Amino acid sequence: MKKYSKETAVGIFVFVGLLAMAYMSVKLGNVGLFTDSHWSVEASFTDVSGLKANAPVQMYGVKIGYVNDIVLNQKDGVADVNMKIRKGVVISDDAIASVKTSGLIGDKFIKITPGLGSPLEEDGFIFDTEPALDLEDLISKFAFGKV
Numbered sequence: 001m002k003k004y005s006k007e008t009a010v011g012i013f014v015f016v017g018l019l020a021m022a023y024m025s026v027k028l029g030n031v032g033l034f035t036d037s038h039w040s041v042e043a044s045f046t047d048v049s050g051l052k053a054n055a056p057v058q059m060y061g062v063k064i065g066y067v068n069d070i071v072l073n074q075k076d077g078v079a080d081v082n083m084k085i086r087k088g089v090v091i092s093d094d095a096i097a098s099v100k101t102s103g104l105i106g107d108k109f110i111k112i113t114p115g116l117g118s119p120l121e122e123d124g125f126i127f128d129t130e131p132a133l134d135l136e137d138l139i140s141k142f143a144f145g146k147v
Contacts, residue, residue, distance in 0.1 A: 038065060038084035039122045043097040043110075047131035048079045050108040051099055057083050057110040064089045067110060083110060092117040093124070099132035108132060 048070060057065040065085035073080045085091065094115030099108055112126070120126070 037087055039087055040068070041083050041085055041091060041120055041124050041126060043081050043083070043126040043129050044073065044076065044078040045081060045097075045099060045129050045131050046078055047134070048081060048099055048108075049132045049134060050101070051081070051110070051132065052108070055107065055109050057085065057112060059089070059091075059112045059114060064112070081110070090119045091124070091126070093120050093126075094128065095120075095126055096128040096130065097126045098130035101133070101135075105135070 051067065051070060053067055053069060055067040056063045057067065065083055067081060068084045069082040071080045071082070081097075091112060092115040094117035096113040096115070098111045098113065100111045101108055
């Protein structure tokens, strides 16, 4: 009888451990499995050097979402960036999306400067964009006197 109670306790412990690992994998992986608390918006940039998926999207210095996907659009010669924005955040149709760097050599993120136009809808498109500033190119121009 005691043998079965120990095996049952070990089985329950292993099952709870697997449930905890699955829960943490979903939470740490930013997988929206049970909730859809974000809406999509897209923008096209001529240069997104250093920008990666899951990079933050900020407005007024506050994180409002993340970069979901970056796709090369060879037909138009741009990179299409799909962003997920928290529900409840309003972005106007004349907003400006810029690729910025946090710190001097930090990670890239998208900064959205709001406008005064009407609000974007789900799967909206931001037309005004500013590409990433290439610091290496700027330093080389300065070093060789081409500024």
